[in-house]
Each structure stands twice: as structure tokens, then as C-alpha cells.
Amino acid sequence: xxxxxxxxxxxxxxxxxxxxxxxxxxxxxxxxxxxxxxxxxxxxxxxxxxxxxxxxxxxxxxxxxxxxxxxxxxxxxxxxxxxxxxxxxxxxxxxxxxxxxxxxxxxxxxxxxxxxxxxxxxxxxxxxxxxxxxxxxxxxxxxxxxxxxxxxxxxxxxxxxxxxxxxxxxxxxxxxxxxxxxxxxxxxxxxxxxxxxxxxxxxxxxxxxxxxxxxxxxxxxxx
Amino acid sequence: xxxxxxxxxxxxxxxxxxxxxxxxxxxxxxxxxxxxxxxxxxxxxxxxxxxxxxxxxxxxxxxxxxxxxxxxxxxxxxxxxxxxxxxxxxxxxxxxxxxxxxxxxxxxxxxxxxxxxxxxxxxxxxxxxxxxxxxxxxxxxxxxxxxxxxxxxxxxxxxxxxxxxxxxxxxxxxxxxxxxxxxxxxxxxxxxxxxxxxxxxxxxxxxxxxxxxxxxxxxxxxxxxxxxxxxxxxxxxxxxxxxxxxxxxxxxxxxxxxxxxxxxxxxxxxxxxxxxxxxxxxxxxxxxxxxxxxxxxxxxxxxxxxxxxxxxxxxxxxxxxxxxxxxxxxxxxxxxxxxxxxxxxxxxxxxxxxxxxxxxxxxxxxxxxxxxxxxxxxxxxxxxxxxxxxxxxxxxxxxxxxxxxxxxxxxxxxxxxxxxxxxxxxxxxxxxxxxxxxxxxxxxxxxxxxxxxxxxxxxxxxxxxxxxxxxxxxxxxxxxxxxxxxxxxxxxxxxxxxxxxxxxxxxxx
Ligand SMILES: Nc1ncnc2c1ncn2[C@@H]1O[C@H](COP(=O)(O)OP(=O)(O)OP(=O)(O)O)[C@@H](O)[C@H]1O
Ligand SMILES: [Mg+2]
Numbered sequence: 001x002x003x004x005x006x007x008x009x010x011x012x013x014x015x016x017x018x019x020x021x022x023x024x025x026x027x028x029x030x031x032x033x034x035x036x037x038x039x040x041x042x043x044x045x046x047x048x049x050x051x052x053x054x055x056x057x058x059x060x061x062x063x064x065x066x067x068x069x070x071x072x073x074x075x076x077x078x079x080x081x082x083x084x085x086x087x088x089x090x091x092x093x094x095x096x097x098x099x100x101x102x103x104x105x106x107x108x109x110x111x112x113x114x115x116x117x118x119x120x121x122x123x124x125x126x127x128x129x130x131x132x133x134x135x136x137x138x139x140x141x142x143x144x145x146x147x148x149x150x151x152x153x154x155x156x157x158x159x160x161x162x163x164x165x166x167x168x169x170x171x172x173x174x175x176x177x178x179x180x181x182x183x184x185x186x187x188x189x190x191x192x193x194x195x196x197x198x199x200x201x202x203x204x205x206x207x208x209x210x211x212x213x214x215x216x217x218x219x220x221x222x223x
Numbered sequence: 224x225x226x227x228x229x230x231x232x233x234x235x236x237x238x239x240x241x242x243x244x245x246x247x248x249x250x251x252x253x254x255x256x257x258x259x260x261x262x263x264x265x266x267x268x269x270x271x272x273x274x275x276x277x278x279x280x281x282x283x284x285x286x287x288x289x290x291x292x293x294x295x296x297x298x299x300x301x302x303x304x305x306x307x308x309x310x311x312x313x314x315x316x317x318x319x320x321x322x323x324x325x326x327x328x329x330x331x332x333x334x335x336x337x338x339x340x341x342x343x344x345x346x347x348x349x350x351x352x353x354x355x356x357x358x359x360x361x362x363x364x365x366x367x368x369x370x371x372x373x374x375x376x377x378x379x380x381x382x383x384x385x386x387x388x389x390x391x392x393x394x395x396x397x398x399x400x401x402x403x404x405x406x407x408x409x410x411x412x413x414x415x416x417x418x419x420x421x422x423x424x425x426x427x428x429x430x431x432x433x434x435x436x437x438x439x440x441x442x443x444x445x446x447x448x449x450x451x452x453x454x455x456x457x458x459x460x461x462x463x464x465x466x467x468x469x470x471x472x473x474x475x476x477x478x479x480x481x482x483x484x485x486x487x488x489x490x491x492x493x494x495x496x497x498x499x500x501x502x503x504x505x506x507x508x509x510x511x512x513x514x515x516x517x518x519x520x521x522x523x524x525x526x527x528x529x530x531x532x533x534x535x536x537x538x539x540x541x542x543x544x545x546x547x548x549x550x551x552x553x554x555x556x557x558x559x560x561x562x563x564x565x566x567x568x569x570x571x572x573x574x575x576x577x578x579x580x581x582x583x584x585x586x587x588x589x590x591x592x593x594x595x596x597x598x599x600x601x602x603x604x605x606x607x608x609x610x611x612x613x614x615x616x617x618x619x620x621x622x623x624x625x626x627x628x629x630x631x632x633x634x635x636x637x638x639x640x641x642x643x644x645x646x647x648x649x650x651x652x653x654x655x656x657x658x659x660x661x662x663x664x665x666x667x668x669x670x671x672x673x674x675x676x677x678x679x680x681x682x683x684x685x686x687x688x689x690x691x692x693x694x695x696x697x698x699x700x701x702x703x704x705x706x707x708x709x710x711x712x713x714x715x716x717x718x719x720x721x722x723x724x725x726x727x728x729x730x731x732x
Contacts, residue, residue, distance in 0.1 A: 055516060056603040076520035079602065083518035094513045094605055098238045108517040110230055153517065 001064070002161050002193040003029040003052055008061035010047055010216075021047045023216040024061070031160070034187065034194040036204035039213035045197045046165055048213065052195065053086055053163045054078035066160050083112035087154030087162045087192075089183070091169040093146040095138040095153075101125060102134040105152045112157060124156035125149070128182060144175035148182065155186050162187060164196040168203075180206070231526035238510070239531045245503040246535040249590070252495025253539035254546075257582040259488040261547020262554070263481040264574020269551045270474055272571075278463035280343030283397035284310060284433030285442045288449060289459040294430050302452060306445055308435040310338035311413060315428035316405050317421055319363075321379035322371035329406040330367055332381055334416040341435040343396025345410075350393065355412040361386035364395075366407035379409070382419030386411060482639060486648055489581060489631070493589045494701055500532055501593040508600055515602035525598045532590045540582035544575050577638055581631065588627035595620035655707055656700065663699035 010022035021044050029035055037045050050056035051063060054070050057078070063070040066085050073081060087108075095104045105121035114120065125134050128148040138146055147167060154162055164183060168176030180203055187194045196207065204210045212220040239246075279285060288295070288303065294313075295303070303309050312335045319330040335355045339345070344352045348365065356362055361379060368391050373379055377388050395408060422428060436445060442462035449460055504511070511524055519527070548570050595617055632649055639645035670688035 050603045053516075055605075056601070075601070076522065079515055079518055079520040079523075082516075088516050090516075090605060092605075094509065094516070096238065096510050096513060098510070103237050107234065107514070110233060111514075111518040111523065113226065113230065 001028055002031045002033075002066060003027065003195070004062075004064040005052060006062050008048070008051060008058045008063060010044075010051060010056065011059045021216055022051065022058070025213075025216075025218055027052075027211065027218060029193060029195065031193055032191050033209065034184075034196070034207040036207040036210045037195060037197045037213065038199070038201070038204055038210060043213040044216045045213055049163050049165055049195065049197060053088055053161075054082050055088075083108065084114070084157045085160050087157070087159040089147070089150050089154045089162070089164040089167045091166040093138070093143070093150045093170070095146055095149055097138050100135050100137055101130060101141065101149045101152075104138070104149055105156050108153060109157050114157065120156050121152070124152040127155075127186065128152045142175075143171050144179060147171065147179050151179070151182060151186065155190065155192075158190055159192060161193045161195070164194065166197050166199070168198075168200075227523065228526055228530075231523060232530055234514075235527045235530040235534070238527070239534065245506055246499060246532065248499030249496050249503070249532065249586075250499075250535050250539040252492045252499060253536055253582055253586060254543045256488045256492025256495075256585065257540050257543025257578050258546040258550070260485045260578035260581055261544050261575055262550030263478075263485050263547075264578055265548050265571050266551045266554060267474065267478045267481065268571040268574050269569070272569075274474070275464060278465065280340070280396045281400040282433065282461060282463050283312075283339065283343075283400060283431075284341045285436040285440070285463045286434045286445050286449070287400075287461045288432040288434070289461075290430045290432075290457065291459075292426070292428065295432055299453060299456065300432075302449070303432050303434055306434050306448070307437060307440065308338060308341065310341055310433045310435070311336045311430065312339060312433070313413065313416060313422070313428055313430045314401070315421060315426065317381050317419070319367060319371060319379050319381060319409060321377065322373045324372070326371050328367065328370050330364075330381075331404045331406050331408045332419075332421070333408055333410050334413045335410060336413045339433075340396045341433060344394070345396060346393040347390035348393040349390070351390065353390065356389050356410065356415075358412060358414050359384075359386060359418075360389040360411070360415075362390045362392050362410040363388055364392045364407040364409065367409055370407070381409070381411075382421040384415065384418035384420075386415070482645065483648060486635060486645070486652075489585060489635075490652060490704060492582075493585045494704065496536075496586055497589040497593065498701075500590040501596075504528060504593050504597040507597070508604065511597055511600045512602055512604040515600070516605055521598035524600075525594060528594055528597060529590075532586065532594070536582065536586040536590075540579055540586075543582065544579055547578060548575055577634065580634060584627050584631045584634070588624055588631060591620050591624045591627070655704065659700045659703040662703070666699065 005025055005027045008022055008025040008027075009020065011018045011020050013019040025044075025048055027048075037049070039045050047056070051058045051070075052065060054065065054073070055078070057075070058071060061071070065081075068081050070078060070081070095101075096107070099107070102118065102121050102125060105124055106117040109117035109120055122131070122134060125131055128151055130145060130148055130152070133141065133145065138149070141149065147170075151167075154164075162183075167183060168179050171179060183194070183196070184206060194207070196203075198204055208223070210220075210222045211218055274281065285307070288299075295311075300309070312333060314331065314333045316329060317332045318327045319332075320327045335345075337355050339355060345354070345362075346352050347362065353362070361381075363373065363379065367379075368374065368388075371379065373388055375388050375390055378385050379388060380386070392408065392410060395410070416422060434445065436442060442464065446460050446462050449458065507528070511528075514524060514527070515521075598617075635645050635649060636642045667689045670685050673685060676682050676685060
């Protein structure tokens with residue numbers, strides 16, 4: 001199992017006004033499969049992804065990702081656990097504005113202590129079709145290009161699991177389609193597990209499974 | 224460990240090279256603070272060195288024995304002569320009368336012998352180097368010449384003797400050693416002194432016996448020898464290591480005042496560093512969360528931004544040291560006349576080192592709190608807007624902050640001329656900080672409980688005082704500190720002015 005979550009809850013906010021965001025989520029994902037996460041705004045999709053990617057600690061329940069017990073880890077241990085194993089692509093790209101495309105892609109591998117970070121980064125940028133823009137800064141790139149860099153950053157270390165939170169949310173449909181194609185091709189090449197949040201039912205159909213959330217719980221799963 | 228720092232260094236350097244702008248406030252404050260400290264240290268060291276280098280000429284000998292209201296006895300004189308060469312001068316306050324209007328002016332009459340001066344030269348305004356004037360002749364200072372309108376060749380009367388002016392004094396070598404004087408100087412030969420009939424029983428005068436020792440002799444030992452041989456003579460004995468005690472005292476006062484300025488500069492630099500680093504890291508929130516998402520733990524975040532901050536700090540400190548070390552020369556060019564001696568042209572490593580250490584400690588002490596906050600920025604922050612960060616610094620950061628502040632205090636006290644004075648200042652500064660913080664808290668508390676005004680602008684202004692993340696505290700503290708320092712410096716300046724201004728008696732004694 002790439003992901004095994006059971007009875008996961010997440011409560012945030014001040015002590016005197018706690019907000020229950022996840023209310024007991026059970027989810028298992030096989031290695032190499034792809035899952036689409038659907039649901040209305042505010043239903044807790046991003047929050048669940050944050051917990052499964054080890055970016056947020058669950059309030060209760062067990063979270064096992066790539067054979068590691070995330071529940072037993074603190075924030076820093078989670079950060080180290082992500083290295084080389086988990087790639088994240090977000091709606092707002094989130095590239096470091098002060099670094100070139102190449103440097104942005106190299107970061108996760110540098111942090112993981114890999115020796116050929118820059119070679120691998122360049123290779124990955126070629127794969128996503130940006131071999132000619134390696135020295136450009138994010139501000140010099142279009143939204144679609146920035147998202148390609150973000151995908152390269154998530155993929156370069158060849159992670160086992162990729163999380164994508166509305167990766168086309170900030171792009172027009174044509175550019176978005178290209179990004180989705182890239183994401184799916186690359187995932188297939190790497191044989192990585194993909195969990196993708198989307199509002200687009202068409203896109204969801206390309207995944208092996210569709211999971212729908214509502215009000216902090218999973219309400220429907222279709223294969 | 225080293226590998227981790229190497230990774231952090233690679234990332235930090237790339238992130239910084241693009242725009243150093245964010246840390247400008249840090250750089251400016253550190254630069255100003257260090258430059259001020261280095262300038263003060265270099266200037267005081269320069270003047271002190273110059274004073275002791277010139278000790279011999281300032282004193283006019285290796286050892287000086289001063290008597291008041293009496294000349295040395297024959298026995299004393301022969302004892303002095305046995306120690307080295309002897310030069311004798313007598314100084315007293317007297318009325319100078321002369322010029323076309325027969326004006327009078329209180330002057331400092333100085334009678335010298337032919338041995339004067341042992342060190343340095345007595346020169347006239349035309350550049351001529353001279354010895355004691357002939358009997359019946361006098362050299363007068365430029366002020367006297369101006370005020371009484373007497374030129375060379377004119378005459379001036381002191382007591383019952385009339386002298387012909389043989390020249391205007393250009394440079395009196397032992398000027399500083401004489402301390403404050405009541406009037407302009409006039410020099411006659413010792414042989415002319417009795418003619419004035421000014422030396423009477425009960426008249427106020429000082430006689431100075433300067434001894435030029437053989438090279439091998441130790442001035443301090445000579446002082447001791449004289450003291451033990453004439454224990455009840457009422458001598459005031461000085462050696463060349465302290466050529467101008469009055470001036471030295473002035474410099475020490477001055478140094479103390481400047482130390483205050485320096486400490487104040489440090490506090491301000493610290494606040495600037497804290498705010499600069501704080502807002503820089505605030506602007507980096509998203510980048511920090513992104514780094515965390517891509518696998519950086521909080522220690523790595525700390526390393527990356529510590530390196531950036533220290534790199535900018537190092538550049539600022541270096542520039543501050545450069546500026547501070549040439550400051551004595553610059554100050555000399557602008558207000559050289561006000562200084563007792565020009566500060567020697569050289570680099571003084573000790574004050575520079577101390578300033579650099581201060582700079583580093585300030586940077587560490589004030590950058591650590593915002594850094595400690597930054598490392599707790601959660602990775603999940605990218606997923607949502609509001610994210611609660613822990614306000615408290617972690618244990619290791621707290622230890623670091625405490626150690627740095629302790630080191631600053633220790634350094635300030637151990638390098639101070641008057642440790643108690645510095646300790647008092649630091650304690651006062653701390654109390655002040657506490658009071659200001661309390662005021663800021665009170666302000667927020669009141670703003671929170673005040674009824675909401677109807678006018679939107681007022682409501683907004685009031686809300687800004689207590690909303691989460693409001694700058695109320697920092698502002699109140701910074702403003703309060705600034706104001707307090709300003710008043711303190713003004714007060715000290717005034718009292719120093721009063722103290723150093725010679726107190727001229729209204730009437731002639
Ligand atoms: N720090 C927080 N404190 C309190 N509540 C929060 C916090 N962060 C998020 N929430 C709430 O948690 C709920 C779930 O948020 P989440 O971002 O997971 O939803 P989502 O399904 O991803 O929505 P969207 O489709 O709009 O992205 C929302 O109601 C949100 O307001
Ligand atoms: Mg979301």
C-alpha cells in the first residue's frame with residue numbers, strides 16, 4: 001500500500017473555537033494507482049492531502065505512507081521523510097521567485113543530499129519541454145511554464161507518490177490540458193502513485209479511482 | 224553536519240544573490256552601529272596614543288616637579304640636578320598693560336630658563352625657533368597681541384617692569400601640559416622675573432622643575448625617589464607617561480560620553496536588526512513554506528536564513544569597520560582644531576576588533592528571535608491562508624539569544640573605562656525597555672476595550688492598534704527609546720559643556 005489512512009481526524013483553530021476539518025477519513029491507495037479527489041469547496045480535500053503528504057499532522061487516526069508511520073513523526077521528521085519519496089504540485093505553482101527554473105527544480109534533490117541535483121534537474125526540465133528556459137526566473141515564465149517547472153520539481157527526484165492540488169486551477173483550459181497530459185505521462189513513466197484534487201469530472205475519469213469528499217468525510221468511491 | 228551547512232549555503236547564496244534588498248535595514252543599522260563604535264574607539268585610541276607619544280614634549284621633560292607659592296630650595300634643586308638636566312619655569316597670573324590705549328588684560332606670565340624646552344621647540348609666528356628671550360624682552364601670544372594691539376617692537380608692562388616685544392608666539396611646546404589657563408600667554412626669561420616684583424610672599428604662582436633624565440633612567444623610579452626624599456615638600460610630581468593630566472581627564476570624560484553614544488548606537492542597531500530581519504523573514508513566509516514542502520526541516524530553514532543574515536551582516540560590519548577606522552582622519556580634517564592633539568594616522572586593531580565582535584553579537588542576538596519564529600512556519604501554510612505560528616522561540620534559540628545578550632553586556636562592562644557607569648547605563652536601558660513594553664501592552668489593552676467609534680477612519684485606526692500582528696509594540700518601544708536616547712545625549716552634552724568650559728573669575732584675585 002502506498003497510502004493507508006484510517007479514521008483520520010483533523011481539528012484546527014484556537015482551543016476555545018476548534019474547527020473539525022476532517023471527521024474520520026479512511027482511505028487506502030495501491031502503489032502505482034491514480035486517485036482523483038473531488039468535492040465541494042471547503043469539504044476538506046486540501047486538508048486531507050496535507051495530512052497524507054506529511055505536511056500536516058493528523059489530530060487522531062493512523063496515517064501510513066510508503067511504509068512509514070506518519071502519526072509517530074514530528075514535523076521535522078515528516079519533512080525528512082518527504083525527501084525523494086513525495087512530490088507535491090500546487091494550484092499556485094509556488095516556485096521560489098529568487099531562483100531560476102533549474103535552481104527551483106534542483107532544490108528538493110539538494111535537500112535530499114543527492115549529488116547530481118543539477119544534472120537531474122536539467123534532465124527533468126528537458127522532459128517537461130523547458131530545456132531552453134533553465135536560466136529563466138519564475139517571473140519570466142508564463143503560468144503554464146511555471147506549472148511545468150513545478151511538475152519537474154515534484155518529479156525530478158523520481159518520487160513514489162505524487163500529490164497534486166488543483167494543478168490547473170490557475171490556468172486556461174488549453175494550457176491546463178497540456179499540464180494534465182504531462183502529469184499523467186510522467187507519472188506513468190515513473191510508475192508513481194498519483195493523488196489529484198480536481199473540480200473537473202472529465203479529468204477525474206482519467207484516474208483509476210474517484211473519491212468524493214463532503215464535510216470532512218469521504219462520501220463516495222468509484223473505481 | 225558540515226554537509227548540511229554546505230547544502231544550506233548553496234541554497235542561501237542563490238536566494239540572496241538576486242536581491243539583497245530585503246535585508247537592507249539590517250545592513251544599514253549594523254553598518255551605522257559598527258561604524259560609530261569603530262570611529263569612537265579609533266578616535267579615542269588615536270588621541271590617547273598621541274598623548275602618550277607626545278608625553279615628553281607635553282610635559283617638557285621626563286619628570287616634572289611642581290611647587291605652588293614657593294620656589295624650590297637649594298637642597299631640592301641640587302637633588303634634581305643630580306638626577307639629570309634641569310629646566311625651571313615659573314608661571315603666574317598677572318595684568319598686562321600696554322598698547323596705544325594703555326589697555327589691560329589678565330595674562331599668563333611664564334618665565335623660562337635657557338634650558339627650556341627639553342623636548343619640542345618654542346617657535347614664533349614667523350617660524351623662528353627660539354630660546355628664552357633676552358633680559359627686558361618678551362614674547363607674547365597672538366591673543367594678547369590682538370587684544371592690546373601690540374606688535375613686535377612695542378612694549379608691554381607686567382608689574383613694575385616694562386618689556387619690549389621680541390616676537391609673537393607661534394607654538395608653545397608644553398601648552399597642553401599646562402592645562403587650562405586664565406588668559407593669553409606671555410613668555411619672559413627667568414632672569415627678568417625679579418624686575419616685575421610680582422613674586423612676593425603670598426602671591427599665587429607655580430614653579431615647575433622639569434628633569435631630563437639619561438636614556439637609561441626610569442621616570443617612575445625617579446618620581447618615587449623624589450617622593451621618598453622630600454615626603455613633606457608638597458610637590459606635585461608627574462612623569463612623561465602622563466604628560467597632560469588635564470587633557471587626559473578631558474579625553475576620558477569625552478570617551479565616556481562617546482561610549483554612551485556607542486551603546487545607544489548599539490541598542491538602535493539591535494532594534495533595526497530585529498525589525499529588518501523580522502520583516503525580511505515575513506516576506507519569505509511563502510518561500511519558507513515552499514522549502515519545507517520540498518523537504519527542508521526547520522533546522523535547514525534556520526541554517527539557510529542564518530547564513531543569509533550573517534553574510535549581509537558580515538558585509539555591513541566590514542564596511543562599518545572600514546568607515547570607522549578612517550573616521551579619526553575625517554574628523555581631524557573637519558574639526559581638527561577642537562581636538563587637543565591630532566589623532567595619529569594608524570589603524571587601531573583593538574577597538575576595531577571590539578566593534579566587530581559587538582556587531583556580530585548584536586546581529587545574532589536580535590536576528591535569532593525572528594529566525595526562531597521563521598523556522599516554525601508550517602509547510603501546510605501553502606494550503607491555507609491563516610496558519611497559527613508558535614510565538615515562542617525554541618529552547619536552543621533562547622539559549623543563543625541569552626548567551627549573545629550576556630556576551631554583549633560582559634563586553635560593554637569589561638571594555639568600559641568605568642564599568643559601573645556602563646553597567647548602570649545597561650540596567651537603565653533594560654528598565655526602559657520593560658517600561659516601554661508595558662506601555663505598549665497597556666495601549667493595546669485599552670484600544671481593545673474602547674467602544675467602537677462611529678467614524679470609519681477612527682475605527683480603523685483604533686483596530687490597527689490591537690489587531691493580531693499589529694506593530695504597536697515595536698513602534699512604541701522604538702519611538703520611546705529614540706526619544707529617551709536623544710534627551711539623554713542632550714543632557715550629557717550640556718553637562719559636559721558646563722564642566723569643560725573654564726570658569727573665569729569675574730574679578731581679579
Ligand atoms: N487554519 C485553519 N483554521 C480553521 N479552519 C481552517 C483552517 N484552514 C482551513 N480551515 C477550514 O477547513 C475547511 C476545509 O478546508 P480545505 O482547504 O481542506 O477545503 P478544500 O476542500 O480544499 O476547499 P477548496 O476546494 O476551496 O480548495 C474549510 O472550511 C476551511 O475554512
Ligand atoms: Mg483546496
